[in-house]
Amino acid sequence: MGYVADRWHKKKPGPDEPECGEHKGLVASKAHGKGKRWQARYDDPNGREITSLHRTKTEAEAEIVKQESAKQQGSWLDPKAGLVTVERYALDTWLPAQNIIGRSVKEYRGAIERYLIPEWGNRQIRSIKPSEAGAWQQLLTTKYELSGATPNRVARYVRGMFKLAVVDRVIAISPFDGIKAPTLVESSVMPPDVAEVKQMIAAAYKPIWATMIEVTALTGLRSGELRGLTLDRVDFLRRTIQVDRQMVYEAGKGMYLDDLKTGAGKRTIPVTKRVVDLLAAYVAAHPPAKEGERAGLIFVMPDKRPVGESTLDWAFKSICRKADLSKRHWHELRHHYASVLIAGGENPKVVQRRLGHKDVMTTLRVYAHLFAEAEEQTRDVLDAAWAEPGETAQEESPQQGGTIPESRRSIGVLRQVSG
Secondary structure, three states, rough: OOOOEEOEEOOOOOOOOOOOOOOOOOOOOOOOOOOOOOEEEEEOOOOEEEEEEEEOOHHHHHHHHHHHHHHHHHHOOOOOOOOOHHHHHHHEEEEEHOOOHHHHHHHHHHHHHHHHHHHOOOHHHHOOOOHHHHHHHHHHHHHOOOOOHHHHHHHHHHHHHHHHHOOOOOOOOOOOOOOOOOOOOOOOOOOOOOHHHHHHHHHHOOOHHHHHHHHHHOOOHHHHHHHHOOOHHHHOOOOOOEEEEEEEOOOEEEEEEOOOOHHHHEEEEEEOOOHHHHHHHHHHHOOOOOOOOOHHHHOOOOOOOOOOOOHHHHHHHHHHOOOOOOOOOOOOHHHHHHHHHHHHHOOOOHHHHOOOOOOHHHHHHHHHHHHHHHHHHHHHHHHHOOOOOOOOOOOOHHHHHHOOOOOHHHHHHHHHOOO
């Protein structure tokens, strides 16, 4: 239990010390008349002594009762913890607590330094109000002109930081509680179809580009995953590819193989005979290095350097121009793979696993319209299967001179009766 101390007077004065002229029966201390007189003293849940100054003894005693009660209820907060600035908590506490690899640390830190610290860096973390939290989210699009999924991603980092501060008992409640996060905007993907991909392959002016285009279209590998693919990750007998690394670039380190950003990205992809035959033929014509840091790397430049992301993008744009196709990005080959799976009737969970998405909601957000198209295809298949002889599977409206199949007219009658 805590206690109250009188700062202005000595607890154990000497026998010959003079009495305080202002307070009868007490001996003045060196702090007499300086600052607030009464000091509340108590231990925090970890046994560390906490002190606070008050104008009256009653106020000090009330503070002790309040803090002891909070400890009993498990809601105690260190009164001084919330004094830490947003910048210091973000960089010294939140960022090191994230279970992410080095490149992601750079990404997270960059977002904090560009969009959060300029606005709130020097503010005490406990001083941020909900109204300010909502206004800051608006700044991401108005002041910083972020678009697409970026405002949601940046806000997610900052909202997570304040959530951790609550867990750490630095603040009682996050200013973002009750504030809706920025809408996650996913632009609709319109992937190339099989015919267009074949045109790209035909226009590829080097075997490496033709092979990489076709392998990506048939596996959905990300650029870094494909560029980092090594021979030991391909099981030619079982027809699978193990995906657990990627080729990355980092200033000062150059290109190197690194872990994937998330555990969900680690997966084993079943591939077709076409893929293993394609890779086998390419490896036979262009044998990978047998030793050294590039050992087993399937796709390399003529000087044995790994293929850089910018090099691959430049080659792909050139190929699209040569094939007289609209401008495409390499990542759209991955979308092509997903669209083929969806059109073939694969359920969202399977598509998620094949693509290495963190959760199925990501898959549904990106490819929602393609799943809708697949649903319509299901209806057409059922219509065709149940159509009477001489009827078309697709319903035609009477206004267009068509007829409604008997089965559909029956459904309409049933609806009228039940209505």
